[in-house]
Amino acid sequence: MRLPRFLLAGVLLAGSVLLLTELFAYRASGAVAFSIFTSVWLTLSIVNAGLGVFSAGYRPSEEAAALLPVFGLPAALAGVAWWAWPDGPTLPSPRLFWFLLAGLALWAAIALLAALLIPHATRETALRTAVAIFLPLWLALQVVNLLVGVLIENYSVAEELLILALNFVLTAAMPLAASRLAQRG
Incomplete structure (x- = not known):
């Protein structure tokens, strides 16, 4: 049941980064948001996988398989937002x-x-x-x-x-x- 909560956290973080970059960076904010979000989200996804291996006792292969949707789905959504709004949404x-x-x-x-x-x-x-x-x-x-x-x-x-x-x-x-x-x- 952790996966839906991780995905929700990723979507909320992606949306927040997209809004904040549009509020701060007036040029190419879609690219800036995508870069910031994917860097932060990859780090958090790897930390989650590490906790799964070292704290929860999962095998590395199990965590590697879970890493793909945990990172990939929110990153794909951020990529779609970047594609839809290359200069960021108009607020x-x-x-x-x-x-x-x-x-x-x-x-x-x-x-x-x-x-x-x-x-x-x-x-x-x-x-x-x-x-x-x-x-x-x-x-x-x-x-x-x-x-x-x-x-x-x-x-x-x-x-x-x-x-x-x-x-x-x-x-x-x-x-x-x-x-x-x-x-x-």
């Missing part, structure tokens, strides 16, 4: 909505992967780990967005600080709430 305004969507997809992918890759992880542990990974990563992405806005798009620092706060706080609220709810029971 209508407001950009805040797309950042929220990308952030929530990224957090969901991280939460699924934490549950799958941490041996014997409880739901609470997986969600706390996902929050600990997601929040600094999301803050770093929002700082990059601020820098793009100030240095490339010529917005003021004050305008971009407001956008950073909105993007970060609104997106961080759901992972924090989910982690709190898991702690309560």
